[in-house]
Amino acid sequence: MxxxxxxxxxxxxxxxxxxxxxxxxxxxxxxxxxxxxxxxxxxxxxxxxxxxxxxxxxxDCERLQKSEILERVRGIMDSYECVYFDGRVAKVTRPEKFIETVPDGEYCFYLNGEKKSLYVGSEPxxxxxxxxxxxxxxxx
The missing domain is CATH 3.30.2310 (YaeB-like fold)
Incomplete structure (x- = not known):
């Protein structure tokens, strides 16, 4: 969410x-x-x-593996509001650093550069x- x-x-x-x-x-x-x-x-x-x-x-989201998500967020240096729904984790940090803490698997991925928000979870x-x-x- x-x-x-x-x-x-x-x-x-x-x-x-x-x-x-x-x-x-x-x-x-x-x-x-x-x-x-x-x-x-x-x-x-x-x-x-x-x-x-x-x-x-x-x-709307995309279903991606963790490695694909890491590739998408690799160049982002700004702080984003990052949410990992399955682990119930939400914090403001760099997306690449945040994704590294997420376990391997396939996730729904949503990134909004304008609002600086990132969502990763098993559900849309x-x-x-x-x-x-x-x-x-x-x-x-």
Whole structure:
């Protein structure tokens, strides 16, 4: 899962209570563990725990081996927001350094140079749009 600026602000206010990226993602993963998934359509998914709802959209990704991912990120010297979903790791670092810590295998890979974000995981990534109070039909 990757976060928009708006989603980061919402998570900070409603879940994490702190602005550190690691803290926001750890609270996000705890929320996802206790939530149920509602697929609205092929692009929009809502995760809800009955009180709050996380609205997400699916991002397009590529399935690549770890070695291919390393080749793609080799020349990047800037710090990126890197997320490894399976290991539940999120930190701001250089992508090449981050990918070296990921175990070998095939992963869904998403890189956005404009927003400086990188996702690696076994499932396709979601972009979190907002965290809002759950609607009546999401509470049951």
């Amino acid at each position: 990757l976060l928009t600026y708006h989603a980061k602000e919402r998570l900070k206010k409603r879940l994490a209570k702190r602005g550190r990226l690691e803290r926001m993602y750890s609270e996000l993963w705890v929320f996802l563990d206790r939530s149920k998934r509602i697929d609205v359509n092929e692009k929009i998914t809502i995760f809800t725990d009955g009180r709050k709802a996380l609205v997400c959209t699916r991002l 990534p979601f972009l979190v749009i907002t965290l809002r109070p759950a609607k009546r039909e999401e509470r049951s």
